[in-house]
Amino acid sequence: MVPGEVHALLGENGAGKSTLIKIISGVYKPDGGEMRLDGKLVAFSNPREAQAGGIATIYQELSLYPELTVAENIFMGHAPRRQVGPVKVVNWSEMTVRAKEILASLNIHDLDVRRKVGSLSVGNRQRVEIAKALSINARILIMDEPTAALTEADVIRLFEIVRLLRQRGVAIIYISHRLGEVFELADRVTVLRDGQYVGTNEVKDVTPDHLISMMVGRTIDNLFPKLDTTVGAPVLEVRNLWNKPLCRDVSFQVRAGEIVGLAGLVGSGRSELAQTIFGFTPAQSGEIILNGQTIRVRNPGDAMKHGIAYVPEDRGTQGLIREMRIRENVSLAVLKTLTRTGFINSPAERDLAAHAIEQLGIRAYSPEQLVSKLSGGNQQKVVVSKWLASKPKVLIMDEPTRGVDVGAKAEIHRLISELASQGLAILMISSELPEVLGMSDRVLVMREGRIVAEFARKDATQENVVSAMMREASEPNGVPTPQGVLQ
Amino acid sequence: MTTIRQMDEQNPGAKFRRFLLRQEIILFIILTIAIILLTLGSDKFLTVDNLLNQGRLLTEIALVALPMTFIIVTGGIDLSVGSIMGLCAILLGYMWNPSGPFQWPLELAVIFSLVVGTLCGVINGLIIVRIGVPPLITTLATLALYRGLAEGISQARSVRNYPESFYVLGQGTFLGVPTQLWVVLIFVLITAIVLSRTVFGRSLYAIGNNELGARFSGIPVGVYKIIIYGFSGFMSGMAAWIFVSRVTTTRSDMGSGLELDAIAAVVLGGTSIFGGSGSIIGTVIGFVLIQLLKNGLALAGVTTDGTIVVIGTVLIFAILINNYIQRRVSAGK
Numbered sequence: 001m002v003p004g005e006v007h008a009l010l011g012e013n014g015a016g017k018s019t020l021i022k023i024i025s026g027v028y029k030p031d032g033g034e035m036r037l038d039g040k041l042v043a044f045s046n047p048r049e050a051q052a053g054g055i056a057t058i059y060q061e062l063s064l065y066p067e068l069t070v071a072e073n074i075f076m077g078h079a080p081r082r083q084v085g086p087v088k089v090v091n092w093s094e095m096t097v098r099a100k101e102i103l104a105s106l107n108i109h110d111l112d113v114r115r116k117v118g119s120l121s122v123g124n125r126q127r128v129e130i131a132k133a134l135s136i137n138a139r140i141l142i143m144d145e146p147t148a149a150l151t152e153a154d155v156i157r158l159f160e161i162v163r164l165l166r167q168r169g170v171a172i173i174y175i176s177h178r179l180g181e182v183f184e185l186a187d188r189v190t191v192l193r194d195g196q197y198v199g200t201n202e203v204k205d206v207t208p209d210h211l212i213s214m215m216v217g218r219t220i221d222n223l224f225p226k227l228d229t230t231v232g233a234p235v236l237e238v239r240n241l242w243n244k245p246l247c248r249d250v251s252f253q254v255r256a257g258e259i260v261g262l263a264g265l266v267g268s269g270r271s272e273l274a275q276t277i278f279g280f281t282p283a284q285s286g287e288i289i290l291n292g293q294t295i296r297v298r299n300p301g302d303a304m305k306h307g308i309a310y311v312p313e314d315r316g317t318q319g320l321i322r323e324m325r326i327r328e329n330v331s332l333a334v335l336k337t338l339t340r341t342g343f344i345n346s347p348a349e350r351d352l353a354a355h356a357i358e359q360l361g362i363r364a365y366s367p368e369q370l371v372s373k374l375s376g377g378n379q380q381k382v383v384v385s386k387w388l389a390s391k392p393k394v395l396i397m398d399e400p401t402r403g404v405d406v407g408a409k410a411e412i413h414r415l416i417s418e419l420a421s422q423g424l425a426i427l428m429i430s431s432e433l434p435e436v437l438g439m440s441d442r443v444l445v446m447r448e449g450r451i452v453a454e455f456a457r458k459d460a461t462q463e464n465v466v467s468a469m470m471r472e473a474s475e476p477n478g479v480p481t482p483q484g485v486l487q
Numbered sequence: 488m489t490t491i492r493q494m495d496e497q498n499p500g501a502k503f504r505r506f507l508l509r510q511e512i513i514l515f516i517i518l519t520i521a522i523i524l525l526t527l528g529s530d531k532f533l534t535v536d537n538l539l540n541q542g543r544l545l546t547e548i549a550l551v552a553l554p555m556t557f558i559i560v561t562g563g564i565d566l567s568v569g570s571i572m573g574l575c576a577i578l579l580g581y582m583w584n585p586s587g588p589f590q591w592p593l594e595l596a597v598i599f600s601l602v603v604g605t606l607c608g609v610i611n612g613l614i615i616v617r618i619g620v621p622p623l624i625t626t627l628a629t630l631a632l633y634r635g636l637a638e639g640i641s642q643a644r645s646v647r648n649y650p651e652s653f654y655v656l657g658q659g660t661f662l663g664v665p666t667q668l669w670v671v672l673i674f675v676l677i678t679a680i681v682l683s684r685t686v687f688g689r690s691l692y693a694i695g696n697n698e699l700g701a702r703f704s705g706i707p708v709g710v711y712k713i714i715i716y717g718f719s720g721f722m723s724g725m726a727a728w729i730f731v732s733r734v735t736t737t738r739s740d741m742g743s744g745l746e747l748d749a750i751a752a753v754v755l756g757g758t759s760i761f762g763g764s765g766s767i768i769g770t771v772i773g774f775v776l777i778q779l780l781k782n783g784l785a786l787a788g789v790t791t792d793g794t795i796v797v798i799g800t801v802l803i804f805a806i807l808i809n810n811y812i813q814r815r816v817s818a819g820k
Binding site for chain 2: 280299300301303304310312317318319320321322323324328332333335336339342343344386
């Protein structure tokens with residue numbers, strides 16, 4: 001990095017961008033390797049040391065205090081003080097003046113430093129973050145997808161600020177999924193893939209296609225045991241489904257025995273679509289048709305009754321009750337069918353759990369083991385078995401292999417293939433492109449809540465799918481971007 | 488692969504140890520020690536008459552603590568039970584009062600007060616589920632609200648002179664045991680079975696451990712919560728009915744502080760205040776222990792203020808011992 005450079009960091013979901021910046025900014029410790037700042041070897045053991053070294057980071061989720069004012073947020077942790085008798089107190093007037101100065105230096109004149117941050121728009125909050133970084137004299141500013149939650153007008157202002165900072169000699173690491181921004185702003189670009197460095201180029205030397213192939217450029221190995229299946233009649237059909245903001249006029253079909261992959265960037269609305277079909281967030285309008293019949297899905301119970309199962313993306317908080325036993329988790333979705341006159345039929349429940357452990361090869365010493373003591377891959381198998389127990393007609397799997405090791409991953413892939421060959425209709429959401437391409441009979445691509453492309457298996461190449469995922473919205477102000485929520 | 492059963496066969500001691508370290512067993516041991524100490528304190532303590540009489544006195548706390556166990560298992564709390572009991576008691580007397588405005592038959596007045604109690608609980612549930620106000624705040628507010636209603640309706644006048652037959656429930660005996668103890672026993676059995684053996688009970692644990700996960704499993708979380716808060720209201724009404732029958736009068740301050748005794752019994756019984764674990768049998772040991780301590784210490788000549796201090800201390804120690812042992816058990820796995 002050189003002063004006054006804007007350096008873009010590119011990569012797919014899970015390529016390791018966020019991990020890299022967390023190491024640079026001292027949140028995580030590196031397992032090895034070295035980092036040099038001004039030629040000197042540095043090692044930050046916490047974010048405070050990194051800040052003292054002049055590195056400031058603006059994360060995707062802004063880290064401001066909504067109940068405090070703009071000025072207080074900018075000077076959080078290093079407020080100007082003055083001596084009053086024996087104690088030092090915050091010098092409020094100086095803080096206000098200096099906050100105004102910093103904002104003015106960024107050409108921001110329309111922001112009242114006495115306002116509470118919670119009442120500001122997302123764009124303004126981000127400007128406060130930038131001002132905060134400058135107040136600690138940051139020389140390196142890391143921005144993690146700064147435009148993800150911004151409206152078009154805010155994006156333009158952000159670009160102005162970035163250019164202003166560049167002129168002042170601040171080095172900026174800029175992470176974005178939007179290739180257009182990279183070409184507009186960056187001087188150099190580095191691509192990461194699967195946690196590894198792929199290459200660094202001058203932006204003027206590369207084309208978008210070149211970058212995309214660098215990002216995805218890996219061969220699909222034979223990790224995916226896709227079985228040939230006979231695709232039957234449509235099982236699930238969705239027509240004009242709306243559930244704002246992230247499910248917009250969605251229509252598609254999944255046929256018996258078919259695996260449909262749903263690709264898209266994080267935040268493109270894939271999980272939201274799945275949760276709408278599952279009734280967790282009921283649709284505002286549109287039709288869900290199962291085996292030719294229109295069904296009403298107002299809650300997950302309705303969806304389950306009709307044979308729709310959903311393996312959620314976060315198994316820890318959504319898929320499992322981790323403090324409960326394997327047996328109790330496997331039976332949770334189907335307990336009603338395991339009852340004798342209202343009482344849980346314990347032998348049947350134990351049999352179900354034992355069967356699940358055997359069928360999916362869950363490595364546990366007993367069905368009575370707590371799920372929290374299992375490895376990630378085995379936990380995921382428990383979630384899958386829980387939904388298989390409900391004998392679904394449609395299985396929606398959201399990131400079925402996130403956070404599981406390679407071995408368990410292959411087992412889960414084999415299972416998905418087998419289920420499809422038994423005639424189950426499967427909708428698989430995944431952020432791992434090889435998984436989507438390797439497993440799917442068809443690939444749907446979502447962007448900003450809409451299905452923007454559909455590829456048959458033979459046409460679904462990495463380049464096609466990625467460019468559909470990342471293409472800029474055709475109409476600049478057509479779709480209002482959802483407002484981010486302050487954490 | 489070895490299962491727990493196989494491990495037990497190899498090591499018979501392990502099974503026995505695991506049994507001994509169960510939460511309820513530890514509590515039972517604490518209860519036994521307390522009984523021995525209290526017996527040493529007074530020769531009037533361990534007599535059939537005294538114990539049966541204590542059974543009468545713990546009824547109201549017991550009836551309220553049972554649904555409270557359900558609620559705390561889901562990670563909630565109900566502070567309004569004492570106020571609901573007060574309101575139900577007042578309504579019972581007010582609707583029946585032969586010199587009052589309604590002069591209903593006593594049976595009808597009882598049913599009416601039970602319905603109102605249930606409704607009060609359902610309102611708690613609706614506020615918690617539909618509006619999303621935390622249970623602590625919701626029931627703190629309705630604690631004041633329901634008590635205020637009770638005071639407004641009663642106008643500080645008490646209703647007395649119920650027919651003789653009405654007192655059977657609160658003062659009579661059946662097969663030599665106080666009538667209300669049979670009622671407690673029936674509800675203990677029902678709630679214990681519901682919590683440990685039914686889909687509903689299992690769902691309550693799931694909600695308490697991970698509400699989002701429970702929703703994603705298709706459990707109608709909102710409906711279940713409304714049911715348990717409604718049940719809590721109903722049981723507060725039952726407690727009011729029995730209490731009026733025992734003390735032969737109605738006053739608007741009846742049941743104040745009841746919620747704290749009930750919560751203490753539930754927590755003492757090993758139910759986690761954060762939800763997700765607990766049992767009815769634990770709660771039963773909890774309210775029995777609290778009542779016996781109150782009585783035994785009084786018989787041993789300890790003053791009322793002293794008794795409260797002792798009960799508080801026992802509560803803290805019981806929980807500390809239990810936490811310590813459970814942590815050791817789970818670390819040893």
